[in-house]
Amino acid sequence: MGKMARKAKAEDPLLAPLLHPGWGYNLVVVILAALVAWGIYSWAGQLRQGLAVTGMRDQVFWGLYISTFIFFVSISLTGTFLSAVLRVTGNTWQVPVTRLAEVITGAALLGAAAMIVVDMGRPDRLLNVFIYGRIQSPLIWDVIAITSYLVGSLIYLYLPLIPDIALCRDRLGQVVSPARRKLYTLLALGWQDTPAQRERLEKAIGAMTVTIIPVAVSVHSVTAWIYAMTIRPGWNSTILAPYFVASAFLSGVAMVIIFMSVYRRAFHLENYITPLQYSKLGWLLLGLTLAYAYFSFAELLPGAYKLEEHEVGLLSLLFTGGQAMLFWFSIFGGIVIPVALMCWPKTRNVAGLTIASILIIVTMWIKKSYLLVVPTLQVPLMPFFTLGQYSPTLAEWTITIAGIAGFILVVLLFFRFFPVITVWEVTETSGDSGREFQFSLRA
Template sequence: MNASERQQRLEERVLAPLTGFSQTWFIWTGCLIALSVLGFIAYAYQVRDGLAVTGMGDDVIWGVYISNFVFFSGLSMAGTFISAILRLTGAEWRRPLTRFSELTTVAALSMCALMPAIDMGRPDRLWHLLVYGRLESPLLWDILVIPTYLAASLIYLFLFLIPDSALLRDRTGVRVSGARHRLYSIFGVRWRGLPEQRRRLELGGTIMMLMIIPLGVATHSVVSWIFGLTFRAGWNSTIFAPYFAVGALYSGTAMLITVMFIFRRVYHLEEYLTEKHFQYLAILLAAFGIIYLYFTFAEYLTVTYKLEGGEDLLLGELFFGRYAPLVWFGFFGGQLLPVVIAAIPKTRTIPLLVTVSVLANIGMWIKRFVIVVPSLSLPLMPYAWGVYTPTAAEIFITIASFAGFALLITIFAKLFPIISIWEMTEGWEEEHSAAEVPPAMPPAQLAPQG
C-alpha cells in the first residue's frame, strides 16, 4: 500500500465523523450545552448577589474556582508541550497525537483563563487590569502569560491545521456546505502544498515549537507564584514553580490518554491510535509522575522536618486531620497508583491505563484543592480554622467549566479532523521516500478561488 492509498484510507476514516450528525452526538452536545447554560445561570446569580453566593469567606478567600484555575492550567500544559517536544525531536509516533493534544491545550487553557475572571469580586472592572495593571503583581504575570500561551497554542494549532483545512476545502467544495467551505477556505489560506508554502509553514512551526515550551513552563510557574509569593504556610515554598510545572505535565499527559481513548473509541481510530501510542504516553506519564512524586517528597520533607511556624498545624490537618482522606487519596490513588500501573509493562494495558489516567486527574484536582484551601483555612492569628464548603453555584460553575472543556473539543472535532492527515501522509511519504510521490494536492484539485 503506497502513501496515497493510505491517505485515502485515513481520510475516509477521519473525515467520516465530520459529516452528518448522529443522535448520540446531539444528546452528548445537548447535555454539554445544558450544563454550560446551568453554569451561566449560576454565574448570573453570582454577578447579581456577589461572591456571597459562594462558600468562600474572609478566611478561605479562594475555593474551587482557583483550584479549577490551577487544574485547567495543568491540563493545558501537556498537549502543546508534548506535541512540540515530539515534533522537535522528530519522534515518528507523534503524528496521530499532535492534533488532539493541541486541541486539549486550547480547550483547557480557555477554561483556565475564565476562572480568575469568574472568581473576581468585580468582573465589571476587568478592564482595570489593562489600564492600571501593575507588573509587580504576580497576578498580572498571569494576565500577561496565560493569554500569550493561549495565543501561542491557537497559532500552533492553526499552523498545522492549514494543510488539512485546505484539504477539507477541496474535498467539501461549495456545494456541500457554504459556511463550512468558507471556514475551511479561511483556515486553509490558499494552501496548495507548494515547496515555498511548506518552507514557510515549517519556519513558523519551528519558531512556535521553540516558543511554546518555555511559554508552557512560564504559565505554570506564574500560576504557582500566585501562591508561592505569599507568606502562607504551605505556599511559602521555593520549589512551587517547577513543582506545578511537573504536576501540570503529569495531569496533562493523563488527560491526553483519556482524550485519546475516547476518540479512539468513538471515532473508531484503532488503526491509527494503536496500543503503542498508549504505551508511549504511559511511559511519559510514569516519568512525569515519578518526577512529581520526587517533588512532592522534597516539598513535604523540608517542611515536615522543620515544622516551622504554622506548617505543623497545616501538615497535621493535611495528613491526619480534616483533609487527610483527600490528601491520601490524592497521593495513593492520584499519584502512586497511576505511576505504578504506567511503569510496569504488564499492567500497561489500555483499560487500566485509562482508568488510572482518570484517577490521576481526579487526584490532581484534589491536589490543587488541598494546596489552595487548607493553607487559607489555617489561622494566621489566634482565631479558629476557616471553613469552606463549595456551594451549589460554585459546583454548577465548576461542572459547567468541565462541560465547556468537553464542548470545545466536541465542536472542534466536528469541524476538523482529529488526526492530522497531512502529517500522517508526510510520514508515509518519508517511509516510501524511494518511490516518486506526487504532491499531496495536485493543482487540478484546487477549488476555484475569487
C-alpha cells in the first residue's frame, strides 16, 4: 500500500463522523435543540414580565444564571491548558484531544456570555456596559477579559483547524452539499500545505499560544475578583483568584474526559484516543482534585477560626443550615469519591475516570458556582434583613438547562462539520496511520 493510500486510510475514521454521524447523534441533537427552544420560550416570557418571574429578589439578587456563568467560565480554561500550556512545554500526548478542548472553551465562553445576557433585566441596554462602563469596576474588567479571551480562543481554535478544513475540502468536497463545500473552501484560506504556508501557520499559532495563557489566567482571576472586591462573607478573601484558576483547570480537564469518552465510544476512535491520554489526564485530574481540596480547606479554615459575625452566619448555613446537604455532597461527591475512584486499582480505568469526571463536574457547578453565590447573599448584612431566601423558579431552571444544552449542542454541531481530532497534527506526530500512532504512544 502506497504512502498516500495509507494516509487516506488513516484519515477515513476521523472524517467518517462528518458524513454519517448516525441516528443516535441526530436524536441527541434533536433533544438538545428542543431543550434550547424551551429555554428561549421561557426567556421570552422573562423579557415580557421582567426578572420578577425568577426567584431573585433585592437581597439574593444572583441565582442560577450567575452560578452557571461562573461554571461556564471555569470549564473554558481547558482549551488553553490542554492545548497551549502543554504545547509550550513540548508535550505531544495531548494532540488528539486538543481540538476537543479548544471547542469546549469556545462553546463555554459563548454560554457564559449568554447567561450574563439572560441575567440582565434589560438586555436591550447591553451596549451601555461598553458606553458607560467605568474602568474602576471589576465588572468592566470581566467584560474586557472575557471578550479578549473569547476572541483569542476562537482565533486559537481556528488556526490549527485550517489544514483540516483543507483536508475536508479535498476529501469531502465531492460528497457534501455545495454550500458546505463553499464553507470548506472559504475557511481553508487556500491551504496547499506548502512550506511557506506551514511556516506562517506555525508562527501565528506560536504567537497565540504564548498570548492566550495569561489571558486565560486573567479571565479566571478577574471573575473571582468580582466577588473578592466586596466585603461580603465568603467573598472577602485573597485566595479566591488562585482558587478559581485551580478549580477551572479541574473542571476543564473533567469536561474534556467526559466528551472524550463519549466521542471515543460513539465514533470508534479507540485508535486515536488511547489509554495513554486517559492515563495522563487521570493523573492530572487526581493532582488537580487534591489541589482543589487543599484550596477548599484553606478557604474555609480562616473564617471558621476567626468566626466573625457574618462569617458565622455563612458557615452555619453551609455546615448545618439550609445549604448543608449541597455542601457536604460537594465535599464527598467532588473530592472524596473521585479521589477514591482514581486511586483504587479496580476503578482506575476509563469508566472509573469518566464517572469521577462527571461527579467533579456536577460538584463544581454546586460548590464553585451555586454555593459561592447564593449562601453569601442569603447572609443578612443589614440589621433589618433576615436570612435571605432563594428558590429558583421553573423559568430559571428551563433557561439554565437550555444554556447547558446549548453548550453541548454547539460542541456537537461543530464536530458535525469539522473533525474532532486534529488530523494533520496526529498524522504528523505519529507517522502515517492512527494505528502506528497508538503503538508509538504506548511504547
